[in-house]
Amino acid sequence: MNLLKKLDSWESAGLVSEAQKQAIAAFEQRCHKPRGLMALLIISALFIGTGFISLIAANWDNISGTVKIGLDWLALGSAAGVILFCSKKGKETAKEIWLLIYALLILGSIGLTAQVFQIQSYDLRGWFIWSLLLIPLLPWSNKPILAMAWVPVFIYSGFDLLVRQNWFSEMCRRIDRAFDGATWIVLLILGTLAYSGLKFRLQNSKPQIVRAWGFWLALTLALSIVFFDVISDGGWRSGYFYDSRQGPDGSGTALIMLAATFLIWLEQKLGSGKIFGLLIGLMVFFFAGSTLIPESRLAHQMWGVLLTLSALGAVMAYACHTGRHQLLNWATGLAILRIFIIYLQVFGSLLLTGIGLISSGVVLLLLIAGWNHLRRGEIFNKPGGQSCQNVN
Amino acid sequence: MSERKLMALLLLIPLVFFISWVGMIKYMDYMAENHVKIAVRGYDPRNLLSGHYLNLELDWNATDCGQFVNRKCPRTKFKNVYQLFVPEERAAELDRTVRFNDNRYKIELLFNYRRGNQPRLKEMLIEGQPWRQWLAKQPESAAEPQS
Numbered sequence: 001m002n003l004l005k006k007l008d009s010w011e012s013a014g015l016v017s018e019a020q021k022q023a024i025a026a027f028e029q030r031c032h033k034p035r036g037l038m039a040l041l042i043i044s045a046l047f048i049g050t051g052f053i054s055l056i057a058a059n060w061d062n063i064s065g066t067v068k069i070g071l072d073w074l075a076l077g078s079a080a081g082v083i084l085f086c087s088k089k090g091k092e093t094a095k096e097i098w099l100l101i102y103a104l105l106i107l108g109s110i111g112l113t114a115q116v117f118q119i120q121s122y123d124l125r126g127w128f129i130w131s132l133l134l135i136p137l138l139p140w141s142n143k144p145i146l147a148m149a150w151v152p153v154f155i156y157s158g159f160d161l162l163v164r165q166n167w168f169s170e171m172c173r174r175i176d177r178a179f180d181g182a183t184w185i186v187l188l189i190l191g192t193l194a195y196s197g198l199k200f201r202l203q204n205s206k207p208q209i210v211r212a213w214g215f216w217l218a219l220t221l222a223l224s225i226v227f228f229d230v231i232s233d234g235g236w237r238s239g240y241f242y243d244s245r246q247g248p249d250g251s252g253t254a255l256i257m258l259a260a261t262f263l264i265w266l267e268q269k270l271g272s273g274k275i276f277g278l279l280i281g282l283m284v285f286f287f288a289g290s291t292l293i294p295e296s297r298l299a300h301q302m303w304g305v306l307l308t309l310s311a312l313g314a315v316m317a318y319a320c321h322t323g324r325h326q327l328l329n330w331a332t333g334l335a336i337l338r339i340f341i342i343y344l345q346v347f348g349s350l351l352l353t354g355i356g357l358i359s360s361g362v363v364l365l366l367l368i369a370g371w372n373h374l375r376r377g378e379i380f381n382k383p384g385g386q387s388c389q390n391v392n
Numbered sequence: 393m394s395e396r397k398l399m400a401l402l403l404l405i406p407l408v409f410f411i412s413w414v415g416m417i418k419y420m421d422y423m424a425e426n427h428v429k430i431a432v433r434g435y436d437p438r439n440l441l442s443g444h445y446l447n448l449e450l451d452w453n454a455t456d457c458g459q460f461v462n463r464k465c466p467r468t469k470f471k472n473v474y475q476l477f478v479p480e481e482r483a484a485e486l487d488r489t490v491r492f493n494d495n496r497y498k499i500e501l502l503f504n505y506r507r508g509n510q511p512r513l514k515e516m517l518i519e520g521q522p523w524r525q526w527l528a529k530q531p532e533s534a535a536e537p538q539s
Contacts, residue, residue: 069414072410073407073410073411076406076407076410077404077407080403080404080406080407083403084400084403087399102406106406109406109410113410113413113414113417114477115477116477117414117417117512118475118476118477118512118513118514118515119417119512120471120474120475120513121475133405133406133409136402136403136405136406137402137403137406139399139402140399140402140403
């Protein structure tokens with residue numbers, strides 16, 4: 001429902017007066033951000049930036065390397081100058097656009113220097129250098145786009161660099177002796193700790209960096225859970241990460257569980273999200289527990305389903321507690337979808353699928369009835385949490 | 393130092409990096425002891441970020457190891473495959489020349505090599521000449537493969 005329709009319904013319900021309705025509508029009109037225009041500006045900046053890269057990549061033979069490098073430095077200096085000028089004049093949108101162009105120009109400059117001096121590319125080092133050179137630009141930006149681009153490049157290229165170091169791959173192998181996927185869990189714990197630290201230090205001054213890190217962390221966690229669920233359908237025991245067929249290592253598992261518990265405690269202490277630690281705790285339980293369940297395809301499938309549903313349950317409880325009704329709706333929808341997929345995975349015949357679906361439909365209706373009953377009660381109206389009744 | 397000045401300095405860090413990088417390359421070139429030539433075979437070009445290049449695989453069997461200390465080729469000091477960045481308008485022609493060479497021309501890479509340092513690729517030589525010179529001397533279809 002759009003705002004004007006909502007205001008009409010509030011007015012007819014006697015919640016707001018005619019004057020209040022007009023004032024709210026006028027305020028929203030003034031504060032309305034022209035998203036279409038902003039999107040066009042971002043696209044034009046991307047066009048200009050990638051255009052520079054393409055020009056550089058053409059590697060014109062009739063211009064000497066020295067001239068090319070000189071022009072490149074001039075372009076870099078000019079872009080920096082324009083950003084300074086826009087910042088001084090308070091032209092925020094222009095500054096953001098130029099920051100984006102500058103970032104792409106830096107990427108092009110790495111390519112140009114490599115081209116002119118025939119510098120060889122080693123793995124993703126060029127991207128890693130780019131992500132390092134973007135760090136000084138991040139404090140300049142007040143919009144999330146630069147940080148959104150920076151986070152995955154920095155993490156992925158940095159990780160790529162690390163896994164090529166003998167000491168790091170040896171360390172990963174040792175950690176994975178705890179249980180399959182233990183290294184991944186440790187990396188997620190470190191990523192979440194970094195998020196908590198960023199949120200604690202930068203939430204007020206640079207929220208866009210915290211937002212970008214949080215977005216990619218949430219996406220990575222979600223994909224990890226989906227991945228576990230998918231490969232639990234027969235592929236989990238094949239030593240996907242490293243070959244850990246020697247069996248699980250109890251002390252390593254205990255250490256990782258301790259780290260996850262510390263993370264949950266820290267998130268509670270700092271108030272930095274709370275949900276990430278909980279999800280990681282669930283992943284530790286299910287990843288480590290996968291070594292203890294019987295060697296049967298069905299058991300592994302159900303183990304994966306249980307992780308997904310537990311994670312979605314945790315997200316639903318979190319969404320309800322923090323009053324994020326959209327997140328609650330999405331998580332509920334995904335949980336229902338996952339339950340539906342179980343039938344396609346488990347039942348072999350149409351007869352069994354039909355009976356299973358009808359019984360589940362009945363169970364879901366009962367759940368909905370119970371849910372409605374709870375919404376009228378006081379379970380979600382505890383002090384400290386926001387009532388679901390208020391947000392729905 | 394005011395915050396504005398500090399922010400301005402942050403903005404200039406990438407430029408300072410590029411100037412230092414080029415300075416370091418020039419210094420390493422200056423310090424390099426000698427040039428070495430290594431024979432190559434080629435295959436497959438192009439990259440979105442860096443433009444067009446030739447992929448060149450070192451061919452140690454066709455390389456004169458006498459140019460190295462103790463007459464031993466230091467194979468582990470070099471990569472197996474090198475990329476030579478070439479201009480867009482010459483890429484296709486050079487690619488054909490190198491890929492379908494089949495021992496028709498002697499193709500080598502010229503490196504700046506100093507013991508203890510990473511070798512730096514300087515130039516590609518065809519029949520002992522820098523590829524630009526060699527290509528300029530060829531009639532229109534001379535570089536085409538004879539399959």
